[in-house]
Amino acid sequence: MEEQKFTINKDENSQTFTFGNPPAELILDLGEKLGPITLAYETWGKLNEQNSNAILIVHALSGDSHAAGADGWWENLIGPGKGIDTDKYFVICSNVIGGCRGSTGPSSMNPKTGEPYGTDFPIITIGDMVNAQKRLIDRFGIEKLVSVIGGSMGGMQVLQWMVAYPDTIRSAIPIATTLKHTPQQIAFNEVSRQAIMADPDWKNGHYYGSAVPAKGLAVARMIGHITYMSDASMAEKFGRRLRPDKEPFKFSAEFEVEGYLHYRGDNFVKRFDANSYLYITKAIDYFNLLNGNKKLASIFAGLKAKVLVISFKSDWLYPTYQSQEIVKACKLSGVDTTYCEINSTYGHDSFLLETEQETQLIKHFLNTVSNGHNGGKQ
Amino acid sequence: MEEQKFTINKDENSQTFTFGNPPAELILDLGEKLGPITLAYETWGKLNEQNSNAILIVHALSGDSHAAGADGWWENLIGPGKGIDTDKYFVICSNVIGGCRGSTGPSSMNPKTGEPYGTDFPIITIGDMVNAQKRLIDRFGIEKLVSVIGGSMGGMQVLQWMVAYPDTIRSAIPIATTLKHTPQQIAFNEVSRQAIMADPDWKNGHYYGSAVPAKGLAVARMIGHITYMSDASMAEKFGRRLRPDKEPFKFSAEFEVEGYLHYRGDNFVKRFDANSYLYITKAIDYFNLLNGNKKLASIFAGLKAKVLVISFKSDWLYPTYQSQEIVKACKLSGVDTTYCEINSTYGHDSFLLETEQETQLIKHFLNTVSNGHNGGKQ
Numbered sequence: 234m235e236e237q238k239f240t241i242n243k244d245e246n247s248q249t250f251t252f253g254n255p256p257a258e259l260i261l262d263l264g265e266k267l268g269p270i271t272l273a274y275e276t277w278g279k280l281n282e283q284n285s286n287a288i289l290i291v292h293a294l295s296g297d298s299h300a301a302g303a304d305g306w307w308e309n310l311i312g313p314g315k316g317i318d319t320d321k322y323f324v325i326c327s328n329v330i331g332g333c334r335g336s337t338g339p340s341s342m343n344p345k346t347g348e349p350y351g352t353d354f355p356i357i358t359i360g361d362m363v364n365a366q367k368r369l370i371d372r373f374g375i376e377k378l379v380s381v382i383g384g385s386m387g388g389m390q391v392l393q394w395m396v397a398y399p400d401t402i403r404s405a406i407p408i409a410t411t412l413k414h415t416p417q418q419i420a421f422n423e424v425s426r427q428a429i430m431a432d433p434d435w436k437n438g439h440y441y442g443s444a445v446p447a448k449g450l451a452v453a454r455m456i457g458h459i460t461y462m463s464d465a466s467m468a469e470k471f472g473r474r475l476r477p478d479k480e481p482f483k484f485s486a487e488f489e490v491e492g493y494l495h496y497r498g499d500n501f502v503k504r505f506d507a508n509s510y511l512y513i514t515k516a517i518d519y520f521n522l523l524n525g526n527k528k529l530a531s532i533f534a535g536l537k538a539k540v541l542v543i544s545f546k547s548d549w550l551y552p553t554y555q556s557q558e559i560v561k562a563c564k565l566s567g568v569d570t571t572y573c574e575i576n577s578t579y580g581h582d583s584f585l586l587e588t589e590q591e592t593q594l595i596k597h598f599l600n601t602v603s604n605g606h607n608g609g610k611q
Numbered sequence: 612m613e614e615q616k617f618t619i620n621k622d623e624n625s626q627t628f629t630f631g632n633p634p635a636e637l638i639l640d641l642g643e644k645l646g647p648i649t650l651a652y653e654t655w656g657k658l659n660e661q662n663s664n665a666i667l668i669v670h671a672l673s674g675d676s677h678a679a680g681a682d683g684w685w686e687n688l689i690g691p692g693k694g695i696d697t698d699k700y701f702v703i704c705s706n707v708i709g710g711c712r713g714s715t716g717p718s719s720m721n722p723k724t725g726e727p728y729g730t731d732f733p734i735i736t737i738g739d740m741v742n743a744q745k746r747l748i749d750r751f752g753i754e755k756l757v758s759v760i761g762g763s764m765g766g767m768q769v770l771q772w773m774v775a776y777p778d779t780i781r782s783a784i785p786i787a788t789t790l791k792h793t794p795q796q797i798a799f800n801e802v803s804r805q806a807i808m809a810d811p812d813w814k815n816g817h818y819y820g821s822a823v824p825a826k827g828l829a830v831a832r833m834i835g836h837i838t839y840m841s842d843a844s845m846a847e848k849f850g851r852r853l854r855p856d857k858e859p860f861k862f863s864a865e866f867e868v869e870g871y872l873h874y875r876g877d878n879f880v881k882r883f884d885a886n887s888y889l890y891i892t893k894a895i896d897y898f899n900l901l902n903g904n905k906k907l908a909s910i911f912a913g914l915k916a917k918v919l920v921i922s923f924k925s926d927w928l929y930p931t932y933q934s935q936e937i938v939k940a941c942k943l944s945g946v947d948t949t950y951c952e953i954n955s956t957y958g959h960d961s962f963l964l965e966t967e968q969e970t971q972l973i974k975h976f977l978n979t980v981s982n983g984h985n986g987g988k989q
Contacts (some may be wrong), residue, residue, distance in 0.1 A: 464930070468794055
C-alpha cells in the first residue's frame with residue numbers, strides 16, 4: 234500500500250493531498266509516470282454521513298483551488314445560500330497538476346534530481362488532471378459526486394469526467410467550453426508559448442533560482458486577456474480614452490486599454506509560473522474528445538448523469554456553436570441535457586462575471602439532481 | 612524651390628520620389644518636421660494626356676508598392692483587362708512613410724546624425740502617410756484621381772483621402788476598414804508591440820548594424836496572422852492535423868497551424884523592420900476620424916466623390932458593423948455610396964483573397980465613375 238499524505242491547513246482553508254509515491258506513480262496519458270503528486274484543494278460546507286452531497290469545482294487555465302470565500306474566483310456563486318449552496322453541499326475545488334498553485338507541476342522538485350523539474354516535467358493532459366482529481370475524490374470516500382462544475386478549461390475537465398468516470402457523477406455542468414480545441418484556439422495558445430520561449434530568461438525552462446521570463450509571460454497573459462473580453466466589452470470599458478498618467482515615452486501605454494493589459498500582464502507574473510503556462514496550454518491544445526475518429530454520437534454513450542451546458546453570446550474564444558456541439562453529442566447519446574446561452578457582452582470572461590444568471594440556472598438544476606436522488610438533503 | 616528627386620528604375624518597375632528637403636520638410640500631424648522624404652512606388656498602365664485616368668492603390672500594414680505584376684499582393688485584381696484595368700487606367704501604388712520597403716522610415720538615415728533614425732524617427736499618422744502621397748500625385752500633375760482604393764490600413768488611407776483631399780478624388784473604395792480603431796484592435800497591436808520591445812535585441816530601437824529583434828517580431832506577426840484569418844478558415848485549412856516533420860522537442864510546433872504561424876513569423880522577419888512595425892501599428896491606433904467629438908454626419912460633409920464600401924462577413928478584426936458605420940457617415944452627408952458585404956470565410960484576409968468578387972464590384976463601380984466624367988476613356 235502506498236503512502237498517502239493528507240494534510241489540512243485550517244488557517245487558510247488551503248489543503249493538500251499527496252499520493253502516487255513510487256512505485257505507485259500515476260501513469261500519464263502519454264505513457265510517462267509521475268509521482269509523488271500533491272494536489273492543492275479547498276473545501277466548503279460539510280460532507281454528509283453518506284458522502285453523497287459533494288460537488289467538485291474545476292478551474293480554468295490560470296485559476297486555483299480558491300474558488301469561494303474572500304477573493305475566490307467564483308465567490309459570488311459558491312457559499313451559504315448561494316447558487317452552489319455550501320449549507321447543502323460539500324464543495325471541493327481542486328487545483329490541477331501541471332499548475333503552480335500548490336499542486337505538482339514543473340516548478341516542483343523532481344525527486345530524481347532534487348531540483349525543480351522545469352521542462353523535464355512530463356507532458357500532461359486534461360485526462361491526467363482528472364485522473365489525479367479522482368484520487369482525491371476517492372480519498373474522501375465519495376462514490377458519487379452530485380455534480381462536477383467548471384468553465385473554460387474547467388469545462389474540459391467536466392467533459393473528461395463525463396467520459397472517464399461516468400458512474401462517479403450524478404450531474405455535470407460544462408460552461409463556455411468545447412469538445413475539442415480548434416486551430417484558432419491552438420494558435421492563440423501557441424503564440425503565447427512562443428512569447429514565453431522567446432524570452433532569454435526562459436532558458437529552456439530551467440530558470441528557477443534566477444530571473445523568471447517575466448516579459449514573455451506578461452505578453453502571453455496580455456494575449457489571453459484580449460481573447461477573454463469582447464469587442465463590445467472593451468469598447469464599453471475603455472473606449473479610446475487616454476491614460477492621464479502616460480509616461481513620456483513614444484511607445485508607452487497611452488490608451489487605457491494598453492494600461493489595463495500591462496497591469497494584467499505584470500500582475501500575472503507575480504502569481505504564475507511560466508512553465509506551468511506552457512504545460513497547461515499544451516494540455517488544453519491536446520484536448521479532443523473526438524480523437525481516434527470517434528463519432529459525436531458515441532462520446533457520451535451510456536452516461537446517466539444529467540447535464541447542463543451553458544455558453545455566452547459574446548464569447549468568441551469558446552463560441553456558442555461549440556457548446557451546441559456538446560449538447561448535440563449528449564442528445565445523440567440520449568443524455569438528459571439542458572442548454573442555455575446567456576446573453577452577455579463580457580466575452581469569455583462571462584463565465585466568471587455573469588454569476589447572477591449562473592446562480593439561477595445552477596441552483597434550479599442542482600435541485601432537480603438532488604430531488605431525483607435525495608442526495609442533497611441532510 | 613526645393614529640390615525633388617524623381618527616379619525611375621525601369622528594370623524592376625520600382626521607383627522612388629524624394630521631396631521635402633529642409634527647410635521644406637513635411638510638417639507632421641503631431642508637429643514634428645520630417646525631410647527629406649523618399650516614397651517608393653510602382654505604376655502600371657499609361658497616364659493619359661489629360662492626366663485624368665489615374666488610380667491610387669494604398670496598402671495595408673505589411674504591404675508595399677508591389678501591388679500588381681508577378682507576386683504582387685493584388686495581382687489578380689490589377690492588370691490588363693482585370694478589375695482595375697491597366698489598359699484603361701494609370702495605376703499607382705505608393706508605399707507608406709514609416710515603412711521599410713523603400714520609403715523613409717525608422718531604418719532610414721537620419722540626416723542630422725548620419726545614422727539610422729531608430730526610435731528617433733517621429734511618430735507618424737495615417738494623415739501624414741496621405742499627405743506624402745498627395746505630393747507624389749501632385750508631382751505626376753494629376754489634379755483628380757479616378758479613385759483611391761485600399762483595404763485594412765489601406766482603407767484608412769482611403770478614408771483619410773476622402774477627408775483631407777475631397778476635391779482630388781472622383782471616387783473612393785475603402786475595404787475592410789474602420790472610421791476609428793477600437794480598443795480591441797488597439798489591444799492586438801499593443802501586444803504585438805510589447806512582444807517586439809520585450810526582445811532584448813530591440814535595444815530601444817537602436818539595433819541597426821547588429822542582431823534584429825527577430826523573435827519578438829515573429830511573435831508579433833503570428834498574433835497578426837491569427838487576426839487575419841477566421842475560426843472557420845483555420846478549421847478548414849488546418850483542422851487538428853499534426854505535422855509530419857515535427858521536431859523532437861516538447862514544445863515544438865506539432866499542429867499544422869503552429870507550423871504555419873512559425874513559418875509566417877520567421878519569413879516576415881526577413882522582409883520587415885521591427886521598428887516600422889511599431890510606427891505603423893501606432894499610426895493605425897491613432898486613426899480616428901471621429902476625434903475632437905466630430906459627429907458621424909459631419910465627417911464627409913461636402914464630399915462629391917462616389918464611394919464603394921466593401922466588407923467581409925467572417926472578418927472579425929474589422930467587422931462589418933464598422934464598414935456599415937462608414938456607409939452611415941457617408942449617407943448622412945449625402946455622399947453617393949454603395950455598400951456590399953461579401954460572404955467569405957477567409958476573415959480579414961478576404962480583402963486579399965476574394966479578388967473574383969472584388970473584380971466584379973470594382974469594375975462596374977469604376978465604369979460608373981468613368982462614364983460620369985469621361986475620364987477613363989482614352
